[in-house]
Amino acid sequence: MTLRGALIGCGFFARNHMQAWADIGEARIVAVCDTDAAKAHAFAAEFGAVAFGDAAEMLAAVRPDFTDIATAVASHRALVTLAARHSRAVICQKPFAETLADAGAMVAVCEAAGVPLLVHENFRWQRPFRALGAALTSGVIGPPSFLRLSFRHAFDIYANQPYLAKIEDLALTDVGLHLFDMARFLMGDVASVYCQTQRLNPRVAGQDAFLATLRHASGAVTSVECSFFSHYTPDPFVQTLAIAEGPLGSIELLEGYRMRLHKAGRVEETDVEPEVPDWGGKPWHLVQESVVAFQRHAIAVMQGRAVGQPSGADNLRTLAVTLAAIRSARTGQVVDGLSADP
Ligand SMILES: NC(=O)c1ccc[n+]([C@@H]2O[C@H](COP(=O)([O-])OP(=O)(O)OC[C@H]3O[C@@H](n4cnc5c(N)ncnc54)[C@H](O)[C@@H]3O)[C@@H](O)[C@H]2O)c1
Known part of the structure; x- marks a missing residue:
């Protein structure tokens, strides 16, 4: 029905x-x-x-x-x-x-x-991250001890979303929470965070870059690197690049939708580019396909076939990490105790 x-x-x-x-x-x-x-x-x-x-x-x-x-x-x-x-x-x-x-x-x-x-929360539903999540769950590199997430570009996001230029904790509250959600999805709950922010683009009122270090409840660590004023050709926007390391190998998500598995002295590359929906176009297909994937999942939840990824209760924990990162950037201190119920 x-x-x-x-x-x-x-x-x-x-x-x-x-x-x-x-x-x-x-x-x-x-x-x-x-x-x-x-x-x-x-x-x-x-x-x-x-x-x-x-x-x-x-x-x-x-x-x-x-x-x-x-x-x-x-x-x-x-x-x-x-x-x-x-x-x-x-x-x-x-x-x-x-x-x-x-x-x-x-x-x-x-x-x-x-x-x-x-x-x-569509970032964790992006095809490269679905593939990385499945690889980590398969145990191919063993339990991961290190993750790096990098979302750095200079695309003019203010043209379509002019309100962004006025937000104080811009990078943390606009994309940071997506990245923290992905870190939790891939590495489990976060116990502590240390964060430093930067204001790079003179046209923007708020902090448009940050570097955050997360320690997970498992003992693993994640480096989250985000900037809306980093110049590359080609500009990787809207891709998040990643590295996950475990005792048996490492996996990279590289610009151009290439996933590389380094294991036993060999490297194996897989194409993880999402399809372009009929109504979509590049480079937005990464986002567009993730919205389709998330909404398909929402239907499965509504039909009782799946548990929300993420549910409101789960996302409350991501919000707690984001607010802790803002606090850390203001005070210069590590914020811990995040494993407890917020
Ligand atoms: N998941 C993603 O990748 C992603 C990307 C972009 C934006 N967003 C999020 O989507 C949200 C909307 O962003 P946007 O760029 O589309 O903003 P927008 O300003 O273009 O659209 C929001 C719309 O909501 C309407 N609105 C506000 N209050 C309302 C109310 N009480 N009842 C009915 N309509 C109301 C506004 O008139 C406006 O048309 C934001 O929270 C933003 O962070 C998510």
Whole structure:
């Protein structure tokens, strides 16, 4: 049976959600809403849905199987609370929340309503990271002791998302939390973090680069390197590059979607480039295909076939790492004790 969905927020990234839902077929967005009526009407006309200007009105009228929230973070708590009352599943874009109190409240309200809550964390669903995760799980390099994640580029992200230029902890809250989620996905829970931030691009108000060191509960360490003002040709944007090392070998994710396994004195290369969706194009196909993969997973969760990756409760821990990294950058101190319940 096709699941009936309602989308809140018809902005820049929501276009990927709408295209991907249309692609998947097992779910259909029947209603869309935006406080900017023109945006809601444009999406409704393009994707064959009914337009609303108010989320409460839409959800009460439509009572969808699921609500897909694609608005910015400040609106999430109110919208998730509303969606938990009117639908049977809730998906919320990242950043999930600005505070642990807001994140905890959203998790609690969905738990009380018996409604699964997923955070749209699509980076861990990117094809190269699905491949790296599967390789680590297979044990081919043994239990990993070191991971490096590197997301460094100079692509003009401010053209499509002008609000980014004003965010104080920009790199940590926009992409850092994606990278911390991937570090947790690949290496397990984080116990402590040390972080240093930099402001590199003079056009940008906030800190647009950071270097964070994570110690995982397992004893493994991760170096997370992120900059929105690093110049390369070709520019690797939107790729995250990676190295994972274990006692039996190492795996690299290199620019150009090449995954290299170093083991027993040999190196083996695999192509991990995602497909380009019919509605997509390069270099965005990495993101576009990850949205399709995440949304397919969301359907499996709604059908009771999978557990949310990540659920709201899981993503609360990623938020705790992100907030700890911000604190570490401000104080110059290591923040530990992160393995405990936030
Ligand atoms: N997962 C990713 O890779 C990725 C990439 C880009 C953006 N995002 C996230 O997506 C979210 C949206 O970003 P964007 O760039 O699309 O922003 P945007 O400003 O283009 O779109 C947000 C839309 O939500 C609408 N809106 C706000 N409050 C609303 C409410 N209460 N009811 C209905 N509509 C409301 C706004 O009018 C706007 O049209 C952000 O949290 C951002 O971090 C995620």
